[in-house]
Amino acid sequence: MEAAPASIRRARPLLGTFVEVAVVGAPIPAMETAVEAAFAAVATVHRLMSFHEATSDVSQLNCAAASRPVQVHDWTYQVLETARDLYHRSGGVFDITVASALLHLGLLPRESGLGVRSDEIESLLHRRHARACREHPRLFCEPSAGKTWMAGTSPAMTPKKWINVTGMRSSSAFPSPCLWGEVVNLCDRGAENSSPPRCGEGSGMAGARGSTALPETVGLLPDNCVRFAHRGVKIDLGGIAKGFAVDRAIEALHCHDITDGFVSAGGDLAAFGTRQHAIDIRDPRRPDRAMCRVVLSNTALASSAGQFDPLRSDLPSGSAVIDPLTGRPSHAIRGATTCAPSCVIADALTKVVMNVGEAAAPILEHHGASALFVSAQGEVHITTNWKNEVHFAA
Amino acid sequence: MTDWVRLTLPTIVAASIASPAHAVIYLSVDAAQKLAFPAANRFVENGGLTWKAQAGDKLLGLFVVDHVIGKHLYIDYAVALDSTGRVIRVDILQYRESYGGEVREPGWLAQFVGKTSASPLKVGGDIRNISGATLSSLHVTEGVKRILATYGSRAR
Numbered sequence: 298m299e300a301a302p303a304s305i306r307r308a309r310p311l312l313g314t315f316v317e318v319a320v321v322g323a324p325i326p327a328m329e330t331a332v333e334a335a336f337a338a339v340a341t342v343h344r345l346m347s348f349h350e351a352t353s354d355v356s357q358l359n360c361a362a363a364s365r366p367v368q369v370h371d372w373t374y375q376v377l378e379t380a381r382d383l384y385h386r387s388g389g390v391f392d393i394t395v396a397s398a399l400l401h402l403g404l405l406p407r408e409s410g411l412g413v414r415s416d417e418i419e420s421l422l423h424r425r426h427a428r429a430c431r432e433h434p435r436l437f438c439e440p441s442a443g444k445t446w447m448a449g450t451s452p453a454m455t456p457k458k459w460i461n462v463t464g465m466r467s468s469s470a471f472p473s474p475c476l477w478g479e480v481v482n483l484c485d486r487g488a489e490n491s492s493p494p495r496c497g498e499g500s501g502m503a504g505a506r507g508s509t510a511l512p513e514t515v516g517l518l519p520d521n522c523v524r525f526a527h528r529g530v531k532i533d534l535g536g537i538a539k540g541f542a543v544d545r546a547i548e549a550l551h552c553h554d555i556t557d558g559f560v561s562a563g564g565d566l567a568a569f570g571t572r573q574h575a576i577d578i579r580d581p582r583r584p585d586r587a588m589c590r591v592v593l594s595n596t597a598l599a600s601s602a603g604q605f606d607p608l609r610s611d612l613p614s615g616s617a618v619i620d621p622l623t624g625r626p627s628h629a630i631r632g633a634t635t636c637a638p639s640c641v642i643a644d645a646l647t648k649v650v651m652n653v654g655e656a657a658a659p660i661l662e663h664h665g666a667s668a669l670f671v672s673a674q675g676e677v678h679i680t681t682n683w684k685n686e687v688h689f690a691a
Numbered sequence: 692m693t694d695w696v697r698l699t700l701p702t703i704v705a706a707s708i709a710s711p712a713h714a715v716i717y718l719s720v721d722a723a724q725k726l727a728f729p730a731a732n733r734f735v736e737n738g739g740l741t742w743k744a745q746a747g748d749k750l751l752g753l754f755v756v757d758h759v760i761g762k763h764l765y766i767d768y769a770v771a772l773d774s775t776g777r778v779i780r781v782d783i784l785q786y787r788e789s790y791g792g793e794v795r796e797p798g799w800l801a802q803f804v805g806k807t808s809a810s811p812l813k814v815g816g817d818i819r820n821i822s823g824a825t826l827s828s829l830h831v832t833e834g835v836k837r838i839l840a841t842y843g844s845r846a847r
Contacts, residue, residue, distance in 0.1 A: 308783035310828035564822035579823025602824035658693040
């Protein structure tokens, strides 16, 4: 009888979660070397893109990119390019500049001194508003109900297109300072259809690579240089870096001639080779329980839901996914899982699905992705191209 | 065009089922020691769950095993410190999540509905994984810091 092929499976604490690498079918020493290379790739992504480490590219950008171009690692630049593409394709829903909102919600640390003062935010917001109204009379943008501002290209726009900027005072629970990036963006989209854009204060950067001349909040310049449009821009790659790390680990395994491998970073995972992998998807309402099982091979899968720490509680805590159009945690959808050809795309698309639900269909289709999500009412919505692959509890 | 279908799962009880214990043994202590210190020819017990990694009489570093234990979670992990007291590597040795006692895998699987014969629900295979809310590894990271504070100077 033929012996089962040798396999190894290892796990390490990285990226704030547990990263697992499993390989099969090669000599043990070769597999150990390959797994080591895969973990090294994940550790590099961790080092470059951690919001928490002062020496990371992300911290360097958040500290300095508003005052000068900052050169970053190839991988960081690639992630920023992917993020920019996703931002545009999702109509601003996928937004790496939500870091300021996360800071204010206490989901990211403040000690690095990255916090934006609320008076700065308010002052910037006022300037943006004034400029928007002056330059784009078509834009509907006015303060209403005290701390809430509404903006859109017309009052008839769908609610999702409105910008609801709440609580600009420091006493508010959700100061949502990141939103003026969105205000600028919407204003500039308005400009696209009317007069040529004029670069207002703090937004004088043209997108260096794109065909558009519109100012970009996060400007991607040649030679891997990045510059932010103004001091308030803070980025967090937490919504995309885990998936990118999984892709780099898979690439490392390929480079070491592994033909059958699996990498998971806290449930954002990808597999290649001939084997099928059964993945249990946690119920976002009760993460200690499984809602369904999906079998996958040669693809990537990622999930988003509330945070879960089984050491402290069986129940999920608050969502870390911020709706960039409101600056608040997303509550309408409890959890989302997406399947895509690459993990970086699967990871990012979970955030889009968490925020817009079924309206994510075009971007899912563009990326050849499938998805399911659980609404607050307990309904499971699943794309038709995936329903035969996902097995629900009877 | 991507379309959606809806499934109504009104209550948690009907919609989800207790998972069987999710347990993986990644590495034995012996295997982890050898991976962390491939040049070592002996590991001398040093009290508690710590070992001195030695090549002959030369001290290469310290190997420490620790646990994270919660109501439903058990993690064994190992930290290897070099002779200057720096962390060489951290490996998870064993991970175990368990809820509602032991649920046997075949009975648990039977609760899933296979949708079509074109995608039969595969049972078995050595890989079983979980996706969903991301688990924090903070407790292990904190444990590594504690080990570094306790043993970092002793490794030298």
